[in-house]
Amino acid sequence: MKSAFRMNNFDLLRLLAATQAAGCRTHLRCEHAADAPVRFVYRERMTVDASLPVCGLRVERGVGWVRIDHPPKHLVDGAFMGALVAVLDRAERDTAVHVLVFESADPDFFMMHGDVEGIMRMPHNPDPATEPNLAEAIFERVRRFPKPTIGMIDGHARGGGSEFLSALDMRFAGPRTVLGQPEVPMGILPGAGGTQFLARLVGRARALEIILGGGDVYADEAAAIGYVNRVVPSAELRSFVATLAERIAAWPPEAVQAAKRAIDAGIYAAEPQFITETNEFRSLINARGHIAPMQRFLDAGGQTREGETTRMDAIIDAMRNPDMARPAD
Template structure:
């Protein structure tokens, strides 16, 4: 079953709508389908702009499927080329057309990494961001350790990645994780207007301007390869399998559990929870 659908309008704006109830979990099937779709959109001359949004206002993409990660092999040799998830994210970053993430609700883990790979991110006030992987004995292995520091700086990236707690939309905007917070009822019209405006400009100029901005970042390949190797190495770490299983036992990947993801991540190891209101509560 396809977990998203794509609509292309007459202006050349392709809207990819994630629709994988109940929480838009990034399953292996969803990842493979999205990777194929982004490659197709990158090469489609009729597409001027790509917008990614969710059919469910409560979740953009929860995170990658922890049950699937539990089945990943723990004896990977060093990688000679980018893995499939990294290639998908790099397609979003480097395709010759702008990519925009419209985030109305929660986004974490691999879903956050997908959004970080887009050229622009706009969020509703209710949006929540998280990288909960370290609490599960792994690390953000889908480009999070490479992209987030480049956007928010070293210290804030480490707060998010090591703290594994919820980051509210206002904080994410202040940090530079997202472009801006837009009132919920204005978010979609805002993104639609921006996408249509960009699509109206000469495609060759848009592509050339984006290419120069991407070039200014330099190549990310070596850092992504190193991140992939580091992620693979954590899969066999002491306590990793137990932490991921505990996460699932506590309600991870269920709507109730995912609504309190930062708190739940802390409960895996008994860590205190510092919520979006900044108050510390024992887990």
């Protein structure tokens, strides 16, 4: 089926969620004219997806537990976005949900990152952005979600996975946690809100160190700089998060949500500059030779489970500009 329509980003994300729930794979082409709203042309190819739901929700003691199960790599991709929008819609409507906790079914990855191969296939777009891109829109919705949100992590979350975590209200980490933003070594930048969210968590200088350095941030350092709230032993992590979430869920929801809004009004007195982030991302994607650094990342073992759990430092090192001399040890 082929159809054309106009919609904003949130409507499009709801379309993705609906088509995924119906077993559809949705293919989208973006069209727009200078004096008209963005128009998305899509076609659906009906397929049966026998995999587990990407984001399952269960409610216990006022806490909505969202279990992310997106094998084989836990990529932040269209399927994840659609499922996330669906679970946000459900949790926002459900009056039994007072706090939302996100956890991973994968012992190694909370979320890996965006699909680098998909980014490499992105078409050039010379036109300046007039609204946030889809990833920014959904993660900004996560940030603005009226009920408190918590991330429980004891594995890897880089790139888009880190950006998603940074959009949550609180993050509690086990000792196996590894965070990072490896986009700049790949010749791009964090394009899902990372340049905006991370600086508010850790400050400008630390955000520059993390984003420009491209290296990993381990659990204890992440807690020390505010990337996560605190580190909790793995065996105690679930109990700790459940106790806090249930405690918050026991208070009057109007007071909880009002307090969250008041805090955000100060922290986010200036709105996140997503359009700047999107335009900078587009300029890098449009540049000649932009594919080469991302291909080096894949060739070195990036976007593989083994590579990203055991030798990410070597993978990042392999992405150095070949024209630049290596620094002295």
